[in-house]
Amino acid sequence: MPDDPIPHLEYENMVFGRHQALFTGRTTQEGGPLDQSAYVLLSLLRASGPASISELSAVTGLDASTLNRQTAALLRKGYAERIPDPEGGIARKFRNSTVGDEVLDEVRAATREKLAEILEDWSAGELATFTDLLGKMNRAIEKRTGRPWPRP
Structure with missing residues (x-):
């Protein structure tokens, strides 16, 4: 390896990103119950609890229009639901639905199994x-x- 490991790290990071679909148990050809954005948002909502678009944006760095599209997809599939702010704020929040949590658990189990194999x-x-x-x-x-x- 050359003296500067950063170019090698950059390249391996790119390759690692390319393989990400293998870890989540799906490939572009196969599809799956969750795309990468749904997997990330459902995981985030599980870890942090209900969140508004602005709160999701603060963590993910994504803009509101992107998050609106992604959360709309979660709502359409029944994976998330909108609720009033539990703390009494004006903005409505998103949380995982029971179905969303079940699908996330299934995908996580498949992901862990694939990682264990790899x-x-x-x-x-x-x-x-x-x-x-x-x-x-x-x-x-x-x-x-x-x-x-x-x-x-």
Whole structure:
């Protein structure tokens, strides 16, 4: 490896992103119950609780029009529901529906199974190190962007 690992990291990060569909149990050809945006939003709502469009935007960095389209798709499929703000605010919030939570659980279980298959030859130490470093990188990104991601 060259002295500067950043070009290699950039390339491997691009390749990792390309493989993301494998981890969520779907490919472009197969489809699946959740696309990537639904998977992310349902996961976010589960971790953080009900959220408005502006609250979702603050965490994801996505603009309101994109989030309106994504949440509308969740509502159409019955995966999320709109509720009054539990804290009495004016903005309505989104939360996962029972069906949305069930589908998310199914996709997460399939994702974990696929990851276990892919990583079956890794030692427990390698897996722990990779997981710790990936978490460290995610937290560094969150710190730099000012958008911490809620963790369960």
